[in-house]
Amino acid sequence: MPEPSLSPETGLFGKGVAVEDGVVEAGGQTLVFDVAPVEGDVRVEKAATKKLGLFGWLAIAWMTNVLIWAIFAPVLPIPSPTKHFLLDTNEGPSLSHLMGTDGTGQDLLARVIWGARASLVVAVSAVLFGLIFGGFFGLIAGYYRGKLDTVLVNIFNVFLAIPQLVLALALVAVFASDPAVSVGKREFWLIISIGLVSIPIIGRITRASTLAWGQREFVLASRSMGAKNGRIMRRDVLPNVLPAMFSIALLGIAVVIVLEGGLSILGVGVPPSTPSWGNLIATGRNELTKIIGASPQVIIAPSIAIFLTVLSLNYLGDVVRARFDVREAAI
């Protein structure tokens, strides 16, 4: 059991090694990471040969399906998501409408398929934004250590001190809640806001992983052969830090999909004219509370899509972590 670290560089919330490595709180769930470097022992091989398993393949199959939905939504043989089948309003699942219809007769399956598109666009862009900036700051903080590290970690801590949903909410509200702002622009600011929120989370994980890898012998070897810092970071440290970043990215996409749902319910998610899973649930909720006799499939259909996607991403994130991280895999 390592001695709990008391150095100032662990920041306000840092205590104990496992926690300092990265506890991430976002969108209603807390993820605990261990990002230790892989030591060359038997357990590594065991973890590396760990099979994906039935659940893993199911998760990949579902995510492939969601990707196909998102990419090929316009050419799939489905009705338009905004077409009103006025004779079939509020219908349960049937052959002509596999997931049923909503109160204005729109086909729910079509809306969920188009919703995959908006939800994934927001989630993937926001996480990419977070990966680029959070990854960069985390890498230089963990590599250079010292004062730069202290400054960056404290900035991360400030943004982590504001609950994620509240921070995203405040940013979107300030940037884009003007009714005059166009749909595209609102989506853009939504992505930027959520991306900004994810920077400190990804930054901390990257930093923790870099701290561990940056002091390994091969880094020293590179340096002694005259490699510049930039090259060492790019060629020696980054490839080793990537698995941790990739696993947090998978989980991050899940978190952002949920976050967008929460923001939609608060009225600042993707604008309802573009169906997203979040705003489908939000509009479904309005229908359920306002229209007497409305049926619950309006929230159940998009909820199932979110549930399966988050479940798959959580599982795949765990698999990636288990493959590259001994401490987690050993448990």
Added chain:
Amino acid sequence: MRVVLQRLLQLFLVLFLVTIFTSFLIDAVPGDVTYTLAPVATPQQREDLRHQLHLDRSPVERYGEWVSGIAHGDLGCYYGTSGYSTASSCPDKVSDRVKDALPISLALMFYAQLLALVIAIPMGVLTAYRAGSLFDKTVNTTAFALLAIPNFVLALLLAYYVGTKWGVVDPTGYIDFGQDPVGHFQQLILPVISLAVGQVAVYMRLLRSDMIATLQEDFVTMARAKGLSPARILWRHAFRPSSLTLLTVAGLNVGALIGGAVVIENIFVIHGMGFLIADAIARRQYVALQSYVAILALGYVIVNFLVDILYAILDPRIRHARAIA
């Protein structure tokens, strides 16, 4: 003591930076913020409003005024469509609303946290004790699935089925504890469950993995060799050293809880802080929004500071860190 001082210093640093961030949130509003706050105010009222918000001062002065306002309980105003010109004629004070809303949100979060821990702790300990058993696998799989259910989805399904369809409880509104204790819990049971379920899964998995590690320690083998009962070993010997990560995460999770409560309050129409925030955004009252964000951030930072201190009290290695050093 040194630990406390160090943490205190960090607390103030973070508080300082967080307040800087929130105090300048209003500057990020595109265009002239007085038009946004009070769309139909006269030019004179607009000028007064600028003065009242210290927009005519330097950023440093403005920050100072804002912080001292917050410290004195002046959280700003809701500006009507015409714009109220002076602080004395502020009929709709943000602080008045906070007084009503904050206890409601605190109650909601406290119950949710309590319920989550009450369920998660025994489950975590038992699954660790019976690690690998069918019971352990079932509980773990369930917890993993629960993690993937967003709290608002659970809230909407509970509100629809338990509330509207089966009519067990009223799905909206809030009753004060002093007014009607039974009604209070009836109104809060669904929101509390919606908030707690995700946390249960997090806490349980965490405690389980820590307990499994602790149960492999030599002192546990020793206790077993002495012939102590499993219950005594689990609770007296193994639980306390395993509970430290749980404590930290429970503290950090308050952030998730706050975010969850914001959404859940709006679903169940509970007039807490989250409801106020959504309302302030819809009405574009950014001065109020600024104060709400500041309050939630400060609360979260202070909770984590207290957790740090509690952690030091619970963990003798930190308590006696100086003696060891």
